Amino acid sequence: NAGVMQNPRHLVRRRGQEARLRCSPMKGHSHVYWYRQLPEEGLKFMVYLQKENIIDESGMPKERFSAEFPKEGPSILRIQQVVRGDSAAYFCASSRGQGVLGTEAFFGQGTRLTVV
């Protein structure tokens, strides 16, 4: 059973380009979380999704950022018109999310976005 897969591991974009980060949750997991980590800082919550639904996006910037988790395929975090301040590591986690037993979250290895 593969773990949470994020790709790419490293992504370089020029200012103004779009960045698309992918997250494939563990098999059987229907809940996905996205976090941003700036250098030397902690994990900042961005968005929580279930299949085809955004449950909580209170941590997402109002502009340029969007996320989806379609019925089929990976979850996508999309950043339009990237700026230097978007440079960070973006982590995805997944969980079963069903009752008490399902609440453990497993993390991917992250995508390091560098905006030049």
Next chain:
Amino acid sequence: AQTVTQSQPEMSVQEAETVTLSCTYDTSESNYYLFWYKQPPSRQMILVIRQEAYKQQNATENRFSVNFQKAAKSFSLKISDSQLGDTAMYFCAFINAGNMLTFGGGTRLMVKP
């Protein structure tokens, strides 16, 4: 909304000694899980230990144990016989019945030889 606070940004400990990392949280819910995650220089997030709120017994995993004080909303991590490989960022995390996963700001632990 729940919050998780780690009041120690950095800590250091001598190899083979014991260190305790603090974590407090705030919630109005009664059913939840608490976790400690480790993030070594590789940046991979690794689950160290977890505690179910309805269990009074403190969780233990080898050299790692927690002191869970539900009334005080405190969840500290004790690392015994510290090893150089324990050097990492440690994050306390909370998940509620609504599956909202919240992290503290992290504690950077340095194990010195």
